[in-house]
Amino acid sequence: MEILRAENLVKIYQDNGVPVHAVRGINLSIKKGDYIVIAGPSGSGKTTLLNLLGALDRPTNGKVYFQNEDITTKSKSELSKFRLNNLGFIFQAYNLIPVLTALENIEFSMMLKGIPEKEREEKALALMEELGIKELAHKRPNEMSGGQQQRVAVVRAIVNNPAIVLADEPTANLDSKTAQHLLELMQRMNKEKNITFVFSSHDKQVIEQAERLLILKDGMIVNEE
Amino acid sequence: MNLLLKLAWRNIWRNKRRSIITLAAVSFAALLAIGMRGIQIGTYSLNYKTAIELFTSYVQIQKTGYRDNPSLNNSFVFDNDIKNILEEESYKFTPRIYADGLISYKDASLGAALFGIVPSTEKNVTTVTNKLSAGTFFDSDNSNQIVVGAKLLENLNAKIGDEVVILSQGFDGSLGNQKFTISGTVKMGMSEFDGMAVFIGLSSLQHLLGMDDRINAIAFDADGLESAEILKRDLMQKISDPELSMLLWEELLPELKQLIEFDNVSGIFFLGILIVIVAFGILNTVLMSVTERFKEFGVVLSIGMPQHNLVKLVYIETIMITIIGLILGNILGYAVNYYIVQNPIILGGDLSRIYEEYNFVPRLESSLNAHIFFNVSLSIVIISIIACFYPAYKVYKLEPLKGIRHT
Amino acid sequence: MLFKLAWRNVWRNKRRSLIVIGSVIVGMIAVILSDGLSNGMLRQMLDNQISSNILHIQIHKKGFNDNKIIKNYIEDSDRVEAAVNNTRGIKAYTKRVITFGLLSSANSSAGVFIYGIQPETEKEVSVINSYIKEGNFLGTGKRDIAIGQKLAEKLDVGLGDKVVAMANTPSGSIGSDMFRVAGIFQTASSDYDKVIIYVPIETAQSMLELNDKSNEFAMMLNDYKNVASVKEELSAKLGSEYEVLSYQDLLPMLIFQMDLYRESMWILNLIIGLALIFGIINTMLMSVFERIQEIGVLMAAGMKSYQIYFMFIFEALIIGIIGTLLGIAAGLLVHLPLSFTGIDFSLFSEALESFGVGAVIYPVLSIENLISVLIIIPMIAVAGALYPAYKAVKLEPVYAINYV
Numbered sequence A: 001m002e003i004l005r006a007e008n009l010v011k012i013y014q015d016n017g018v019p020v021h022a023v024r025g026i027n028l029s030i031k032k033g034d035y036i037v038i039a040g041p042s043g044s045g046k047t048t049l050l051n052l053l054g055a056l057d058r059p060t061n062g063k064v065y066f067q068n069e070d071i072t073t074k075s076k077s078e079l080s081k082f083r084l085n086n087l088g089f090i091f092q093a094y095n096l097i098p099v100l101t102a103l104e105n106i107e108f109s110m111m112l113k114g115i116p117e118k119e120r121e122e123k124a125l126a127l128m129e130e131l132g133i134k135e136l137a138h139k140r141p142n143e144m145s146g147g148q149q150q151r152v153a154v155v156r157a158i159v160n161n162p163a164i165v166l167a168d169e170p171t172a173n174l175d176s177k178t179a180q181h182l183l184e185l186m187q188r189m190n191k192e193k194n195i196t197f198v199f200s201s202h203d204k205q206v207i208e209q210a211e212r213l214l215i216l217k218d219g220m221i222v223n224e225e
Numbered sequence B: 001m002n003l004l005l006k007l008a009w010r011n012i013w014r015n016k017r018r019s020i021i022t023l024a025a026v027s028f029a030a031l032l033a034i035g036m037r038g039i040q041i042g043t044y045s046l047n048y049k050t051a052i053e054l055f056t057s058y059v060q061i062q063k064t065g066y067r068d069n070p071s072l073n074n075s076f077v078f079d080n081d082i083k084n085i086l087e088e089e090s091y092k093f094t095p096r097i098y099a100d101g102l103i104s105y106k107d108a109s110l111g112a113a114l115f116g117i118v119p120s121t122e123k124n125v126t127t128v129t130n131k132l133s134a135g136t137f138f139d140s141d142n143s144n145q146i147v148v149g150a151k152l153l154e155n156l157n158a159k160i161g162d163e164v165v166i167l168s169q170g171f172d173g174s175l176g177n178q179k180f181t182i183s184g185t186v187k188m189g190m191s192e193f194d195g196m197a198v199f200i201g202l203s204s205l206q207h208l209l210g211m212d213d214r215i216n217a218i219a220f221d222a223d224g225l226e227s228a229e230i231l232k233r234d235l236m237q238k239i240s241d242p243e244l245s246m247l248l249w250e251e252l253l254p255e256l257k258q259l260i261e262f263d264n265v266s267g268i269f270f271l272g273i274l275i276v277i278v279a280f281g282i283l284n285t286v287l288m289s290v291t292e293r294f295k296e297f298g299v300v301l302s303i304g305m306p307q308h309n310l311v312k313l314v315y316i317e318t319i320m321i322t323i324i325g326l327i328l329g330n331i332l333g334y335a336v337n338y339y340i341v342q343n344p345i346i347l348g349g350d351l352s353r354i355y356e357e358y359n360f361v362p363r364l365e366s367s368l369n370a371h372i373f374f375n376v377s378l379s380i381v382i383i384s385i386i387a388c389f390y391p392a393y394k395v396y397k398l399e400p401l402k403g404i405r406h407t
Numbered sequence C: 001m002l003f004k005l006a007w008r009n010v011w012r013n014k015r016r017s018l019i020v021i022g023s024v025i026v027g028m029i030a031v032i033l034s035d036g037l038s039n040g041m042l043r044q045m046l047d048n049q050i051s052s053n054i055l056h057i058q059i060h061k062k063g064f065n066d067n068k069i070i071k072n073y074i075e076d077s078d079r080v081e082a083a084v085n086n087t088r089g090i091k092a093y094t095k096r097v098i099t100f101g102l103l104s105s106a107n108s109s110a111g112v113f114i115y116g117i118q119p120e121t122e123k124e125v126s127v128i129n130s131y132i133k134e135g136n137f138l139g140t141g142k143r144d145i146a147i148g149q150k151l152a153e154k155l156d157v158g159l160g161d162k163v164v165a166m167a168n169t170p171s172g173s174i175g176s177d178m179f180r181v182a183g184i185f186q187t188a189s190s191d192y193d194k195v196i197i198y199v200p201i202e203t204a205q206s207m208l209e210l211n212d213k214s215n216e217f218a219m220m221l222n223d224y225k226n227v228a229s230v231k232e233e234l235s236a237k238l239g240s241e242y243e244v245l246s247y248q249d250l251l252p253m254l255i256f257q258m259d260l261y262r263e264s265m266w267i268l269n270l271i272i273g274l275a276l277i278f279g280i281i282n283t284m285l286m287s288v289f290e291r292i293q294e295i296g297v298l299m300a301a302g303m304k305s306y307q308i309y310f311m312f313i314f315e316a317l318i319i320g321i322i323g324t325l326l327g328i329a330a331g332l333l334v335h336l337p338l339s340f341t342g343i344d345f346s347l348f349s350e351a352l353e354s355f356g357v358g359a360v361i362y363p364v365l366s367i368e369n370l371i372s373v374l375i376i377i378p379m380i381a382v383a384g385a386l387y388p389a390y391k392a393v394k395l396e397p398v399y400a401i402n403y404v
């Protein structure tokens, strides 16, 4: 079942008056349960594409459909609600709110959905337990390693049962062993819970484990396997 | 606790030093404002009370028109009708006459403000009879003894017991003079009074001025500024004679009232400036704390936090700091004001002479009136909310991507 | 070099520096305005008193100023006149008879200071004639009298109405005379308008049996700065029988009040400064903490602690000086037009008139105060940077370089 579709996506940035074609005409269809990796050299437009798919940015041209609904025409606050209800994000860094504990960070996105406090806590703790990071519950980000932080970020991203999790180079700041750990976690989520993941990465490790691999170059998909 | 509140609270303590300095600024402003307002308001009411209770009194009945044209012509007969009404209600009141005259001793003559009073009832209304600095107060209102201001006695070069001549224009326009004996002096600490006042028995003065039963004013006591207004309204109801006017202390002391208002306005202006300066400090702190968190804000916006919630967060943080600062400032302010209320600052030396020159009591008091604390706190909260407009606007306009990308 | 570095750093975070500078500007405008008003008010009180009545120097028989009785008249008028004429620096002088008396109309009476004056010379020394609201100042009529607006109201008289003045003569008898109101004046002081009346000196002298004697010689100098020397010269010439009093002697409370204000105005500046210092400390702290890594690099590159210390001090100093200068400029921009148009405080006119100020206050700037803020505010800025700069110096280079 298709959940997200990009049609003819184009993004042109203005860099001091010089147009930069970051994404030029990408067509893409993402199905439920996909585990997609977008790879490509630096500057090839990976981040830009992910941002467009995640409704963080508006395309210069083209459309993005979420379950056949055009999301490129939505207002700012509609998009905000859309992201909250349907998407999960994992960034390269600064994922967690520094003043909140791991548990509270996970609760945070549930709070935004208006889930009552008790339910929040139970669900978050259950999920943390399931993923084996329960002992991190009351630690703050600065008391955790980078890998631990990213794992908490994964839990936060999936706790609201999003249709898709978008992750922009989630392993870039991690050593290969820790990165492997994180990848396994996400794969498990993909298999067990059928959560859709879309990654961008340079990382060989990540690319090797891809189910679907898109290679980007100069803002276009040059290869898909 | 609400997660948003928790978040705000922890954010405040994230940069302890900065928050402490900001809340110190707020406390400082609050303390200074409360202290200054306390002294102003305490001292104002001291001066109002002193001036009113010294001699002016809270409410007076005068002949309509007397205030604009204070001449003997504008007098009225203090008849039994009025007296009965007033006695029935058991008001504390006393009749008076005011006139200008000359007082002469040997070859010196000086200007005098002649006050015809009834000592036995004056006592119930004002404190003037307690201000005796030497000698005795005559007790009958047809005595030929008088009490004069201490400075006047000095200027006349006379002593208690000396005989003086008082000259004044009577009710019918003719000049009258009469000998009196000085039985005592009063000292009120106001140059105008101490250098000019002459107290004479009401009947004696009526006789000197040929006024028969006429008087210029009936002065009334009240329990305070508020009950004076009630008293005035009551009197207007009971004595509905268009020939007579009921005047409140502020109509009787317009200059004092304005002077105090003037001081009040300049005090408020100064405090306003102070608070605005502190607001700039708050603006800067909030702006910094917001800009350095743009990345973080970008992430929470990406995961779907509504923009207005983020604005709310910024406001909660600012108001929390402000309120902590205010609590501290209010406690300190209360302590300072309490101390001054207990130990009024007595102005000494030359400073006290300046105060007397302008007929002020040379003493600074303070006040614990809840309005002071409330108004100061409210102004600071409002100004800190205003100071937040700009940072809040920046947050409101923040795009999730800009936040993430922001360096 | 250090200074250049500091200068660049100030402008690195423009918005932040501008906000601090903005707060300094607001503080300066407030200081300049409130100082201008207080100063203007005191100056107006003094100027009004001097120009309408007191003048620069007065000569009396010794003891007159403390006890203004008619008997204390100047015996040897010619000698005093000669002394005045032989003293340089005196622009003009006039003779006055002064005594306390009672002024009565058909309706009412009031205690007043009767001033017997020489209308022609009085006009040269004082500006009282310019305050005439109705009618004319004293002319040639022997029975002319000029009285204040407030007194006219009290006595219920208008131009041409009859009033009777009465006062003791030196022998102790009562002298009295009839006058007609020729002019009604209104000065800035309600007290003055209530108690001072002017009649021709000759009429006063005959009513008071003074022959050609007077109580006072009052004079204006070419330059008020010479008051002390002229006063000294006159007292030397006249000897101990006479008192020669400057306006400072005659208005001791007002002069004291002005001194007191001058001595205490720095307190106001300091309070404003304290309100500013919190903002400065915070800004400088931020400036230090967002540059920790950079400081580490500078330290590693061999910059000495004191140099780093002064770099931050200079940064604050630059902000302080720019803020103060811009603030003074902005303050002057507000002040200058107001100093011409004045600020109308009609709402408080009765109170201000009881002070002798008048309802319109023209702000006057004191150079001393400008200098005082020019020193205090930058110093406050430096004081606000002491702690942050100390924090910067205390950083360990290794820690600082690796700080993110």
Ligand SMILES: Nc1ncnc2c1ncn2[C@@H]1O[C@H](COP(=O)(O)OP(=O)(O)OP(=O)(O)O)[C@@H](O)[C@H]1O
Residues within 6 Å of the ligand: A013, A014, A015, A020, A021, A022, A040, A041, A042, A043, A044, A045, A046, A047, A048, A049
């Ligand atoms: N906001 C922007 N303004 C101007 N140009 C931009 C902007 N964002 C990205 N670009 C440009 O668009 C192109 C694509 O950038 P993008 O960040 O998508 O690449 P990327 O594949 O994510 O690279 P990397 O692997 O380094 O993260 C680059 O040439 C980049 O310089």
Ligand SMILES: [Mg+2]
Residues within 6 Å of the ligand: A046, A047, A048, A168
């Ligand atoms: Mg990228």
